[in-house]
Amino acid sequence: MAIQSPSLDIAGTAPLGAALTPVSRGYWQSVRRRLGRDPVTLICGAVLLLIVTSAVFAPLLGLADPYKTSMIRRLYPLGSPNFLLGTDELGRDMFSRLIYGGRLSLFMGVTPVACALLIGGSLGIAAGFSGGWVNMMIMRIMDVFYAFPSVLLAISLSGAMGAGAENTLLALTLVFIPPICRVSESVTTQVRGFDFVDAARASGAGALTIVRVHVLGNVLGPILVYATSLISVAIILAAGLSFLGLGVKPPEPEWGLMLNTLRQAIYVNPVLAALPGVMIFITSICFNLMSDGLRAAMDVKA
Amino acid sequence: MSALLEVRDLDVTFMTPDRTVHAVNGVSFDVKRGETLGILGESGSGKSVTLRSILRLHPEHRTRWSGSIKLEGVEILTMDRRTLNDLRGQKIAMIFQEPATAFDPVFTIGHQIAETVRRHTGKSESDALKRARELLEMVRIPSPAQRLKAYPHEMSGGMRQRAMIALALSCNPSLLLADEPTTALDATVQIQVLLLIRELQRELDLGVIFVTHDIGVAVEVSDRIGVMYAGKLVELASVEQMVDAPRHPYSRGLLASTVQGSMRGQRLEAIPGAPPDLGEVPTACSFAPRCKFAEPQCVSAPPTLGSVGDSHLVRCVRAEAPA
Amino acid sequence: MDALVPRQDRAKDRGGPAQPLLLAEGLRKHFPVMGGLLGRTTKVVRAVDDLSLSVAKGETLGVVGESGCGKSTVARLLIRLLKPDKGTMVLDGDPVDEPHGITVAELRRQVQMVFQDSYASLNPRxxxxxxxxxxxxxxxxxxxxxxxxxxxxxxxxxxxxxxxxxxYPHELSGGQRQRVNIARALALRPRLVILDEAVSALDKSVEAQVLNMLVDLKDELGLTYLFISHDLNVVQYLSDRVLVMYLGKIVELGSVEAIYGNPQHPYTRALLSARPSMDPRKRTKEAPIQGDPPNPIDPPSGCRFRTRCPFAEDVCARLEPQLADTRAQAVACHMRVAGSGHSKAAAP
Incomplete structure (x- = not known):
């Protein structure tokens, strides 16, 4: 049941019994307020911030050289003096490599999603807003890509184009365009059905103006939330491709690749071998939880 | 004859992390068998909240109740879950504005009514189906035998509403709660359903509480009408008293602002302003800010419900004053 | 007084007071219903069928009918949110969307619309x-x-x-939001405002405020209204002429006095007597007609009202009654046409 908001509906005739709250709260302000009350999302955000900043500023942190190998100090266990997290199979400092590895892994996770967001989002909004045969054309093409499981598609594209970071990025972008397009199309179709879009059309405004003013503000939120949840998938896929030897080439530090090269160490020092996996796990779960938290905070009928 | 349902000093408060809403503040009324009480109010007046409290349909962890609701002398607000579940459907039934919510789209109407009959009475399947057919006949659905096999989406709005009434009456309740059951219906269908509810109430000697925002509908079905405003009953009177001589300024305003065709060309007497926020327990008359008769006395303390004659109750300090 | 809309800023009156502001001729809109395995069109909803109407300058034309009668479709056709399958429109002498006529954009500058749902029609952001x-x-x-x-x-x-x-919209009450919607419709200084159930979702006391305001605005700005509602009382209060629709067709059209004082079509009569009486001593004893309106997919042959009409005869199933002028109003009923073959019709 609707509870009336505290306000006076008047034509200047009512005796004023209550005062209107002078400050008006916008949508994003209320979202921020809700996020502020959600500890899980806040913690995830903080962890991600820590991982991202340390990765970005890795060269300034005074870490050991992540490329410097040593045949003598291979596979030091965790907690060794000077090597907080031990060393890998070639004697490189694990801590330094994990931090530096974040640079590539995060880059490989975020970039394809961002590119796919730009392309898939535009296509989806165009399809959703135009409807009719434009929608049909775009969405049927997306369905073709959708028919392949994303892992398989990524592997086959990378395999066909050859190993390397650029090709991995390209393959992952192609993998993420269809799902983002589909989500964008469905939220846009929903928004297009609202009377305020009809009212805007009835005011004689052009399609681009209507999309910019009335559609974007209402669909960007849900699309971004969805894209955030894809970042974790992208990180895992990128790591997976590297693990299979289809992605980044050694000796670059990258979590997936590190997982691969530490494979042999699993019987010698299993904890050490699992560390890159732990990083992947933490990062992706943080992205996922944060995306859930954002969705909850934005999914409010004010 | 004692009352079928007694509601005393009912308070309902909803607590959410964002805000507290005092939706119902001290509502008391009785309903007798064979009587229809209409509860009239605008959105946010607490009329539906009051009605739903009788079946305790609000989410338990966010709702605070106080006061008392007794059905045939048995307290409902403190009743345990199992007894409450027996009460729902068996003694008290409810019909809603949107019949689509009452039926499962994947089963036929007949199956769903028969299922309810079986669950509550333990009848055999064929007996339950026979009973379902009788019920459809009772609510005047044409060719009931065929309609038993229809799915909810195959029926028109009016037929679905009738089927929902049949479902509600399947276990012979003594009290029927109706929450705006005709609001979504077309005019020519609405009058059919109103007449049906009135006839069934007489035939089955039901007590009915009929919640609506439409004065015309309330006058058409009710024996007594209670007017609610900001979570309080501001006036309770027989339907004749209410139409002929409403005493509370809000009831009067509501009647005056209801558009009648004959008012053509005249200026409508609108009540200025909007209902108050229910965030706090009112310390004065909630209607005072919109009332053209407001005096200092109105804002000093909340007025009490006083009698102004033959079972006519009004919550206004000026109730004794001539109209 | 008229500070908001200096007359010269608005579209000029061209044809003089006698020329209808908006004329629609033979409007038709059928919606295909997708069905079957391949999403083929299997059925059509005949929402509006060959409907003609004219709105005179400065009047309020009321449109009443039950859900599914096509009244909202008419509103959307008139402002071209929907493209009619057939039919022509003329705005103050200018054909719309035709060579030598005016564009749809120009139509929308002069014709605006207020929607029912005050919340959905405002962008929450x-x-x-x-x-x-x-x-x-x-x-x-x-x-x-x-x-x-x-x-x-x-x-x-x-x-x-x-x-x-x-x-923001969520900080306003329903009545305030609907005032904003009305303000938006006036923003382009239109001549005709289509009000599609514009007060139906409001509480009664707020509805009265908004109705008073609509009356004031019309006088002040010299507007013309097309007022669509299912509430017969409100339509009677506001309208000069009334159009009654049933299943996509006009069944009766006339002055408000004629429609409410002397309704000719059995459906109009039923609608009027289905109103609650507001008098506990004179309660309705019997529903004027039984059943629900039929589905606009596959409407009945001949007269579309015949399945619920107490006076239906053979001729009603065979022939579709045309809208014919009687003395005060136009009615689409065989009983009102001399020599139609209906036993209640006058001899030719």
Missing amino acids: LTIAETLAFAPKAHGLPASEARERVRDLLAKVGLEPDTYMER
Whole structure:
């Protein structure tokens, strides 16, 4: 049941019994307020911030050289003096490599999603807003890509184009365009059905103006939330491709690749071998939880 | 004859992390068998909240109740879950504005009514189906035998509403709660359903509480009408008293602002302003800010419900004053 | 008095008072219903079928009918949110969307619409000022002038500009939101405003406020209204002429006095007597007609009302009654046409 908001509906005739709250709260302000009350999302955000900043500023942190190998100090266990997290199979400092590895892994996770967001989002909004045969054309093409499981598609594209970071990025972008397009199309179709879009059309405004003013503000939120949840998938896929030897080439530090090269160490020092996996796990779960938290905070009928 | 349902000093408060809403503040009324009480109010007046409290349909962890609701002398607000579940459907039934919510789209109407009959009475399947057919006949659905096999989406709005009434009456309740059951219906269908509810109430000697925002509908079905405003009953009177001589300024305003065709060309007497926020327990008359008769006395303390004659109750300090 | 809309700023009256402001001829809209395995069109909803109407300058034309009768489709056709399958429209002498006529964009400058759902028709992410300034800006008004117009509009609909300009829709009550919607419809200074169930979702006391305001605005701005509603009382209160629709067709059309005082079509009579009586001593004893309106997919042959009409005869199933003038109003019923073959019709 609707509870009336505290306000006076008047034509200047009512005796004023209550005062209107002078400050008006916008949508994003209320979202921020809700996020502020959600500890899980806040913690995830903080962890991600820590991982991202340390990765970005890795060269300034005074870490050991992540490329410097040593045949003598291979596979030091965790907690060794000077090597907080031990060393890998070639004697490189694990801590330094994990931090530096974040640079590539995060880059490989975020970039394809961002590119796919730009392309898939535009296509989806165009399809959703135009409807009719434009929608049909775009969405049927997306369905073709959708028919392949994303892992398989990524592997086959990378395999066909050859190993390397650029090709991995390209393959992952192609993998993420269809799902983002589909989500964008469905939220846009929903928004297009609202009377305020009809009212805007009835005011004689052009399609681009209507999309910019009335559609974007209402669909960007849900699309971004969805894209955030894809970042974790992208990180895992990128790591997976590297693990299979289809992605980044050694000796670059990258979590997936590190997982691969530490494979042999699993019987010698299993904890050490699992560390890159732990990083992947933490990062992706943080992205996922944060995306859930954002969705909850934005999914409010004010 | 004692009352079928007694509601005393009912308070309902909803607590959410964002805000507290005092939706119902001290509502008391009785309903007798064979009587229809209409509860009239605008959105946010607490009329539906009051009605739903009788079946305790609000989410338990966010709702605070106080006061008392007794059905045939048995307290409902403190009743345990199992007894409450027996009460729902068996003694008290409810019909809603949107019949689509009452039926499962994947089963036929007949199956769903028969299922309810079986669950509550333990009848055999064929007996339950026979009973379902009788019920459809009772609510005047044409060719009931065929309609038993229809799915909810195959029926028109009016037929679905009738089927929902049949479902509600399947276990012979003594009290029927109706929450705006005709609001979504077309005019020519609405009058059919109103007449049906009135006839069934007489035939089955039901007590009915009929919640609506439409004065015309309330006058058409009710024996007594209670007017609610900001979570309080501001006036309770027989339907004749209410139409002929409403005493509370809000009831009067509501009647005056209801558009009648004959008012053509005249200026409508609108009540200025909007209902108050229910965030706090009112310390004065909630209607005072919109009332053209407001005096200092109105804002000093909340007025009490006083009698102004033959079972006519009004919550206004000026109730004794001539109209 | 008329500070908001200097007359010269509005589209000029061209044909003089006798020329209808809006004329629609033979409008038809059928919606395909997708079905079957391959999404083929299997059925059509005949929402509006060969409907003609005219709206005179300065009048309020009421449109009544039950859900599914096509009244909202008519509104959307008239403002071209829907493209009619067939039919022509003429706005003050200018054919719409035809060579030598005016464009749809020009039509929409002169015809505006207010929707029923006050919440869904406001963009939740925009402030009231942004919503109101949208159309004027889209038509090239500079920001400062648009802002000035927003202030005028809010004042016109009884909302204090300084208090409401920077608010969001969810901070307003239903009545306030509907005032904003009306202000938006006036933002382009239209001549005809289509009000599609514009007060139906409001509480009665608020409805009265908004109706009073609509009457004031019409006088002040010299507007013409097309008022669509299912509430017969409100239509009677506001309208000069009334059009009754049933399943996509006009069944009766006439002055408000004729329709309410002397209804000719059995459906109009049923609608009128289905109104609650407001008198506990004179309660309705029997429903005027039984059953629900049929589905607009596959409407009945001949007269579409015949399945619920107490006077239906053979001729009603065979022949579709045409809208024919009687003395005071036009009625589509065989009983009112001399020599139609209906036993109640006069001899030819």
